Amino acid sequence: MMETDILVIGAGPAGSTAAKHAALAGVSVIVMDKKSEIGAPKRCAEGVSKEGLEKLGIKPSERWIAKEATGVRMVSPNGTAVNLTEDKVKLPEAGYILERKIFDKYMAMDAGRAGAKIMVKTLATGMRREDDQVVVTAESMGQELEIKTKIVIAADGPESRVGRWAGLKTALKPKIMESCAQFEMAGVQMAEPDCIEFHFGSVAPGGYAWIFPKGDDIANVGLGVLTTITDKSAYEHLLEFVENNPATKNAQPVELNIGGDPVGGLLKKKVTDNVLVTGDAAGMVNPLTGGGIISGMMGGRIAAQIAAQAVSDGDYSQKNLKIYEKLCEEELGESFKKYLKAKDYLLSLSDEELDTIAEAFQDSDFETINTAEMVRKLVKISPKALLKLGKLF
Known part of the structure; x- marks a missing residue:
C-alpha cells in the first residue's frame, strides 16, 4: 500500500494546480490520471483570459499558446455581426487560444517540479474509509494497488465518481449539463481571423456555437446544446452549423471532441470528511460562457491551500474543510449567479x-x-x- 498526505484524482488544469500548490505547501502529494497522455483527448474550445493566467501567476509560453485573440465577434441568427475589436474599442482584456494537450502537460509538469508524484494511466476504482483516513483502490498499468491518504481532492470532471463515492451529490440534471461537440478544422476562412466568434440562437438550442482561431486557417469549431430543448444531438447540430456557415463550409475536420459541460453553477456541497471536489467536478464552469479552465484552476488552488492546512492541523473532518466552500463562493459563486441570470x-x-x-x-x-x-x-x-x-x- 502507498501512503500520501493528499491524493489528487484527475490531472486536468484544476487537479494539477491543486497538486502543485499542495506540494509547494510542504505536504506529500500524489496526482493520478486515468489517461496514458495527460491532456488528450482535449474537451474544450481552449480559450483563456490573460487576466486569469496573471491572477494564477502563470507566465504565458509560446509552447502552449496557439493564438492571441484581440477581439470578439458576436453573430446573430440572420448573420448580423457585432465586432468588438481592439482597433475599435479599448478591450479590458484579450485572450489566448491554447493547445490544451500541451498546456495540461505543462501544468502537470509544474506539479511534478513542485514535488508531486504523478501517476498516469491510473484509474481510481473505489474508496473506503479507514480510521480517520481514506484508502483509494486503483488500477495502474494493469495492476491493482491501494493508496492511503489523509485527504482526497476529486478533480475527475463533471458528475464526479469520486465525489459520489464520498457521499456528495455530484449527479447533474440534464437541464444544467450542455452536450458539446467540436471539430478542430483546417481551411477555415474567418471574417475576423484574430477574433473569437460566437453564434447565438437556434443554431445551438440552449447554448451557442463558436469558432476559435488557432492560427493560419485552423480553428476549433463547436457548439453546446441542452438536450432538454432539442431532438437532435450536439453532433448533428455541429454538422449543420459547419455546412451552413461561410467560414467553415469548405473546411475539413482533423479532430472530433465530444463531452458534457456543467453550466448550472457551483455545487452547493463540495466537501465531506477527507474529501474536497474541485474544477468541473464542483461545477466551476462559467454558466454563461461554458469556460472552466481558469475558474477550475482557481478552485484547485483554494482546495490545495485548505487541504494542506488540514494536514498541518491533523484534522481532516468536514467541519475543518468547510471553509473551502466559503472561499469558493467568494471567488466564483457570486459572479456565477449573475452569469446564470444572464x-x-x-x-x-x-x-x-x-x-x-x-x-x-x-x-x-x-x-x-x-x-x-x-x-x-x-x-x-x-x-x-x-x-x-x-x-x-
Missing part, C-alpha cells in the same frame, strides 16, 4: 429578438466593453432585459 435571459430570446439586438448593437460606439454598459444598452432595446437583468449589475 444565461436565462439569453435563452428567453427568439431568433428575431437576437437579430434586433445585434442590429442595434452594430450601430453603437462603445468606448469600452463592460457588463454594466452592455446591460444598459440591452435594457433600451429589450424589455426582457430590464425584467431579468436590470437589478443585477
Whole structure:
C-alpha cells in the first residue's frame, strides 16, 4: 500500500494546480490520471483570459499558446455581426487560444517540479474509509494497488465518481449539463481571423456555437446544446452549423471532441470528511460562457491551500474543510449567479429578438466593453432585459 498526505484524482488544469500548490505547501502529494497522455483527448474550445493566467501567476509560453485573440465577434441568427475589436474599442482584456494537450502537460509538469508524484494511466476504482483516513483502490498499468491518504481532492470532471463515492451529490440534471461537440478544422476562412466568434440562437438550442482561431486557417469549431430543448444531438447540430456557415463550409475536420459541460453553477456541497471536489467536478464552469479552465484552476488552488492546512492541523473532518466552500463562493459563486441570470435571459430570446439586438448593437460606439454598459444598452432595446437583468449589475 502507498501512503500520501493528499491524493489528487484527475490531472486536468484544476487537479494539477491543486497538486502543485499542495506540494509547494510542504505536504506529500500524489496526482493520478486515468489517461496514458495527460491532456488528450482535449474537451474544450481552449480559450483563456490573460487576466486569469496573471491572477494564477502563470507566465504565458509560446509552447502552449496557439493564438492571441484581440477581439470578439458576436453573430446573430440572420448573420448580423457585432465586432468588438481592439482597433475599435479599448478591450479590458484579450485572450489566448491554447493547445490544451500541451498546456495540461505543462501544468502537470509544474506539479511534478513542485514535488508531486504523478501517476498516469491510473484509474481510481473505489474508496473506503479507514480510521480517520481514506484508502483509494486503483488500477495502474494493469495492476491493482491501494493508496492511503489523509485527504482526497476529486478533480475527475463533471458528475464526479469520486465525489459520489464520498457521499456528495455530484449527479447533474440534464437541464444544467450542455452536450458539446467540436471539430478542430483546417481551411477555415474567418471574417475576423484574430477574433473569437460566437453564434447565438437556434443554431445551438440552449447554448451557442463558436469558432476559435488557432492560427493560419485552423480553428476549433463547436457548439453546446441542452438536450432538454432539442431532438437532435450536439453532433448533428455541429454538422449543420459547419455546412451552413461561410467560414467553415469548405473546411475539413482533423479532430472530433465530444463531452458534457456543467453550466448550472457551483455545487452547493463540495466537501465531506477527507474529501474536497474541485474544477468541473464542483461545477466551476462559467454558466454563461461554458469556460472552466481558469475558474477550475482557481478552485484547485483554494482546495490545495485548505487541504494542506488540514494536514498541518491533523484534522481532516468536514467541519475543518468547510471553509473551502466559503472561499469558493467568494471567488466564483457570486459572479456565477449573475452569469446564470444572464444565461436565462439569453435563452428567453427568439431568433428575431437576437437579430434586433445585434442590429442595434452594430450601430453603437462603445468606448469600452463592460457588463454594466452592455446591460444598459440591452435594457433600451429589450424589455426582457430590464425584467431579468436590470437589478443585477
